[in-house]
Amino acid sequence: MNDTFGLDKDELVTRSKAQMDRMFKDSDFTLEQKLALTCRILYDAGHDSGLSGQITARAQVPETYHTQRLGLGFNEITATNLLLIDEDLNVLRGDGMANPANRFHSWVYRARPDVQCIVHTHAIHTSSLSMLEVPLEVAHMDNCVLYDDVAFASNWPGVPVGNEEGEFITAALGDKHTLLLAHHGLLVAARTVEEACVLSMAVERAAKMQLIAMSAGQIRPIDSTLGHEARDWINRPKRNAVAFSYYARSALSRHADCLE
Template sequence: MADSFATSKSALVDLAQQRMRTAIPDNDWSIRQKLALTCRILFDAGHDSGLAGQITARAEQPGTYWTQRLGLGFDEVTEDNLLLVDEDLNVLAGEGMANPANRFHSWVYRARPDVNCIIHTHPLHISGLSMLETPLVVSHMDLCPLYDDCAFLEKWPGIPVGNEEGELISAALGDKRALLLAHHGQLVATASVEESCTLAVLFERAARLQLLASASGRIQEIPELLAQEAHDWTSTPKRSQANFAYYARRALRAGHGDALTTPLTSTSTSTTSTTNSPKDGPR
């Protein structure tokens, strides 16, 4: 017989969060493996725009991070062809060069010690929305992880390869997890690769929904308190791990197994760890 039908909503939320913390196990994917999988996941999700866009994650050595090699598309990135660079984009491990636009990532990492992974891409619907010089509107339950968590840079500063653009972009992001850049694209900056990947996938869906809804009429606002409740409910590490694990399984089934060169463990396709492994490179 059920004994929770009189339980309050807040208590049920707490119970569900507690169960997720134990029911969803961590795994031992390395940072490089998660970055390579993220590149493939985002490629399949429509974030590909030729060689545009950068995906980075902090390495263990302060002032360094992993990123893809300039000249490779997201569908060509593997855990073995990633580069380890410093804040000046000098290559410390790997072959080739980083995208010069990675410079603003260095600015964001300096401004936000809580950020461990940055994704910047130019997907179709986000790029279309950016051309309207209008902020992202969150008015659907599924999009609430972005509610009051997406800043807006309304003026295009030009190519983001200088320190001026790095200073402007990092300031516009502020303490948010996401940023819509007018006439440009999107930026997601969070505490983990899993969280950034999940939010980037959602960001493109949000832009698509906004374009579809606004073409039909005026988008109606959702109640602030309920939206914030939904934001907090969906913005937990375990949810990001579960989402990422699903996206990774889907990418591997779709033929992106070449992104990984290290054999997976039995837990690697269920959820992910936020801890660097010894495979991540120089210490």
């Protein structure tokens, strides 16, 4: 066995990443199953707000997306009741209609070719924090997956069904993967469904921690170099896939029907 006690941190990080990539497989879930699982995972984590909130993912045909049907809650989404829509929200496959608020998703997808999945929810702690009109503060190692990657929109543009709201939200997001919308909720624009799920979970937990910390005193910032280092350690495709599999196992113990 190699003696690792003389290695510096960079070498140990590199070795750990390589080992993780070798040891863990990507999931066998289909894209639709990942979306349904994400809905159930977020529902269980407090992201439920009736019929508010949307999830979309790019489909194989350009300018088309998978999304949930308006009228169904996150706890009712299955791999088979998702819709296929175009960027004008016309239904190409499935029954029912898309949420009219999905319009801003089309604006984000147009502006961000790197984005493959978008989650928007009114999670309880994130929404509560948004009422204070303060940005999300990432000041704990568990939340560093979000470090320097959370934009903030201090103005509420109203119901996001118009093109104006799509332009506003897209501009506010910029090149980040997460956005806190004042008086509204969270937006995650991710490179994979797994990343979208992990970041959405992280935003809600970070908001909860921030509210608790703010009630006790002043939040102290963490070192920027270490924050970026932690983010790059956590927010990797393989790490997100492993985390998603953990969340999925938990969700399936309660929502086996979502894979039907």
